[in-house]
Amino acid sequence: MQDLKGVPVASLEGEIDIANATQIRAQLTAAVPNTASGFVIDLTPTSYLDSRGVHLILEIVERAARGQQHVRLVVPSDSHVYRILHLSRVQDAVPIDPTVDDAVRAITAAHP
Amino acid sequence: MPAETRILIVDDDPALLQALPETLRLRIDGAVVDTADSAAAALERIKAVDYDAVVTDIKMPGMDGLTLLKEIRSIRPETPTLLITGHGEHDLAVQALRGGAYDFIAKPIERDYFAASLNRAIRTRQLKRELDAQKSELEEHAKQLEHALRMYEREHSIAETLQRSLLPRRLPDIPGITAAARYLPATPEAVGGDWYDMFSLPGGRVGLVMGDVAGRGIQVASLMGQLRNALRAYAGEGYSPSVVLSRLATIIEPTEMATVLFMVFDPSAWKIEYANAGHPPPLVATPDGHASFLEGGSLPLGPALNQTYRDLTTDLTPGSLLMLYTDGLVEDRRTDLNESLQRLKDAVVRSGNGDVEQLADRIVKEIRATNAGSDDTALLILRIAELDPSKFELTLPAIPASLPAIRHALRRWMADARVEVDDAYEVLVASCEACTNVIEHAYGLANGNVEVHATMDKDVIGVIVRDHGTWTPTRGVHRGRGLHMIEALMEDVEIRQTELGTMVRMRYRRRGSRNDVDRANQGAGSQGRPRRVTRRGN
Numbered sequence: 001m002q003d004l005k006g007v008p009v010a011s012l013e014g015e016i017d018i019a020n021a022t023q024i025r026a027q028l029t030a031a032v033p034n035t036a037s038g039f040v041i042d043l044t045p046t047s048y049l050d051s052r053g054v055h056l057i058l059e060i061v062e063r064a065a066r067g068q069q070h071v072r073l074v075v076p077s078d079s080h081v082y083r084i085l086h087l088s089r090v091q092d093a094v095p096i097d098p099t100v101d102d103a104v105r106a107i108t109a110a111h112p
Numbered sequence: 113m114p115a116e117t118r119i120l121i122v123d124d125d126p127a128l129l130q131a132l133p134e135t136l137r138l139r140i141d142g143a144v145v146d147t148a149d150s151a152a153a154a155l156e157r158i159k160a161v162d163y164d165a166v167v168t169d170i171k172m173p174g175m176d177g178l179t180l181l182k183e184i185r186s187i188r189p190e191t192p193t194l195l196i197t198g199h200g201e202h203d204l205a206v207q208a209l210r211g212g213a214y215d216f217i218a219k220p221i222e223r224d225y226f227a228a229s230l231n232r233a234i235r236t237r238q239l240k241r242e243l244d245a246q247k248s249e250l251e252e253h254a255k256q257l258e259h260a261l262r263m264y265e266r267e268h269s270i271a272e273t274l275q276r277s278l279l280p281r282r283l284p285d286i287p288g289i290t291a292a293a294r295y296l297p298a299t300p301e302a303v304g305g306d307w308y309d310m311f312s313l314p315g316g317r318v319g320l321v322m323g324d325v326a327g328r329g330i331q332v333a334s335l336m337g338q339l340r341n342a343l344r345a346y347a348g349e350g351y352s353p354s355v356v357l358s359r360l361a362t363i364i365e366p367t368e369m370a371t372v373l374f375m376v377f378d379p380s381a382w383k384i385e386y387a388n389a390g391h392p393p394p395l396v397a398t399p400d401g402h403a404s405f406l407e408g409g410s411l412p413l414g415p416a417l418n419q420t421y422r423d424l425t426t427d428l429t430p431g432s433l434l435m436l437y438t439d440g441l442v443e444d445r446r447t448d449l450n451e452s453l454q455r456l457k458d459a460v461v462r463s464g465n466g467d468v469e470q471l472a473d474r475i476v477k478e479i480r481a482t483n484a485g486s487d488d489t490a491l492l493i494l495r496i497a498e499l500d501p502s503k504f505e506l507t508l509p510a511i512p513a514s515l516p517a518i519r520h521a522l523r524r525w526m527a528d529a530r531v532e533v534d535d536a537y538e539v540l541v542a543s544c545e546a547c548t549n550v551i552e553h554a555y556g557l558a559n560g561n562v563e564v565h566a567t568m569d570k571d572v573i574g575v576i577v578r579d580h581g582t583w584t585p586t587r588g589v590h591r592g593r594g595l596h597m598i599e600a601l602m603e604d605v606e607i608r609q610t611e612l613g614t615m616v617r618m619r620y621r622r623r624g625s626r627n628d629v630d631r632a633n634q635g636a637g638s639q640g641r642p643r644r645v646t647r648r649g650n
Contacts, residue, residue, distance in 0.1 A: 015516065017512070017515045017519075017548065018548055018552065019515050048519065048540075048541075050541055050544055050594070051548070051593040051594040051596075052548060054593060054597075080534070080537040080541075083537075083538075084541060084597070087597060087601070088596070088597065
């Protein structure tokens with residue numbers, strides 16, 4: 001978890017499945033401060049993600065929306081994780097950017 | 113010879129009773145001579161005293177000498193008796209000898225002959241007495257020995273029962289591994305503290321143990337049992353080999369000693385992680401005929417306090433052979449240790465890709481021939497199965513922790529078969545979605561397995577995921593997402609549910625064999641592919 005220009009960025013490393021999805025959700029919700037107007041989930045270092053990972057992301061997006069928080073995902077469009085997110089139409093629920101910089105810029109632009 | 117020689121003279125002639133004792137005292141060392149003037153009086157004395165010899169006149173009023181001889185033979189059969197006969201009484205003399213007399217002395221008594229004969233009689237009697245004493249002493253020893261032997265046998269059989277009960281009755285069946293084990297006591301009487309163990313761990317991993325508690329007998333066997341059980345418990349908790357060993361070190365007393373090698377094999381990654389507390393190095397042989405010992409480790413458990421143990425890792429590729437053993441296999445008084453290790457290496461290399469049971473038998477035969485079993489020996493041999501690039505089989509407990517193992521194994525299988533990376537990823541996700549469904553929905557609170565079977569040819573990869581449970585009705589909004597993902601990724605999917613369980617059969621068409629329409633859609637998803645989804649059962 002790091003902070004870029006006041007925007008929290010959570011990087012998810014390794015593999016996400018039912019063995020660790022609950023744990024990752026708990027870590028994420030604890031790490032993002034309620035005061036932040038938005039945050040970024042960086043899936044660039046994620047090597048594997050299946051429907052439980054998709055489920056996890058959609059849950060977080062939904063929860064953030066209830067608190068008026070803005071979420072953006074970061075995934076390079078040529079990655080396997082991008083394919084999986086795309087198949088599940090995650091892009092309909094949350095904007096996906098190719099780089100962390102793009103995502104942070106989008107959030108700071110919306111909340112100057 | 114005892115200091116005192118007791119002689120009884122029996123005669124009704126007072127003159128002779130007077131003269132003879134003096135004659136004997138002069139001629140026989142330490143002679144103590146008693147006299148009796150009748151056979152009846154003599155018998156009383158003989159009952160009370162164990163004489164070295166009795167001398168009696170043959171002709172006496174009342175009971176005569178021959179009758180007295182008969183009495184003596186019955187109450188003191190070992191006491192030599194000499195009879196004094198009258199001049200020319202040859203018949204009586206013969207009768208006396210037949211009646212068991214030691215000798216007869218004819219009157220007039222020739223003193224030197226008399227003394228010599230008596231001396232011989234006494235000597236014979238005393239030798240016989242010593243012999244008897246030795247014999248009974250020996251018998252006593254034999255009795256004690258027999259008792260000790262019985263105690264020893266009892267203790268030995270307890271130790272042996274204990275020790276045997278702690279060795280696995282049969283090795284667990286683990287897919288992709290064939291294993292053989294042997295235990296040889298040094299001699300049938302000697303039960304040592306050697307043990308081996310092999311057991312399943314979470315995530316499809318396999319625990320391998322080879323240990324040796326110093327010493328013999330019940331105490332050693334019981335310490336071995338404690339270490340074995342503690343090791344299994346700590347390993348089951350998921351501790352790494354080095355942590356398991358450092359915990360074992362807290363169980364053992366400084367006066368005791370044990371060497372332990374603990375290894376954890378991960379069949380999905382073909383890696384083995386291990387820590388070694390003073391145990392001989394395990395041997396690894398690769399299919400290309402190269403063999404080496406896995407060196408590295410710490411001191412034995414016990415005397416060295418505050419030891420730290422290190423986790424070491426090595427690859428164990430398909431077709432490799434791993435051998436764990438105790439020092440009885442390589443140490444004997446006549447052969448150099450390095451030579452023994454080299455011999456072991458040669459034996460393993462020579463066996464090539466042969467059967468592990470046969471290899472175990474051959475090694476045991478070799479030890480028996482060269483080492484004559486001076487120490488007990490345990491042996492555990494594992495062969496990692498050769499990969500069949502056309503086939504994949506894996507059965508693991510239906511728990512979340514199995515998913516990474518399934519993924520690693522499938523990934524490795526497809527990488528070895530040079531499946532294109534994008535194809536491999538899609539097959540991987542679809543297969544694991546099916547496995548996740550089994551883990552979440554098939555068994556409820558009960559335990560069960562998830563089975564993955566896969567086959568491939570140059571066009572198609574087929575995957576079957578099956579369970580033996582009953583699926584719960586849909587629960588939660590995201591439940592259908594996994595199935596949706598499978599349907600999106602695979603060319604066709606068939607789900608068959610029966611009372612015996614559920615089978616998901618999936619087919620994936622590899623990129624190289626898709627038609628032009630499909631090829632045009634590559635990278636942008638596979639929505640353009642013709643798709644078939646079949647559902648059977650409930």
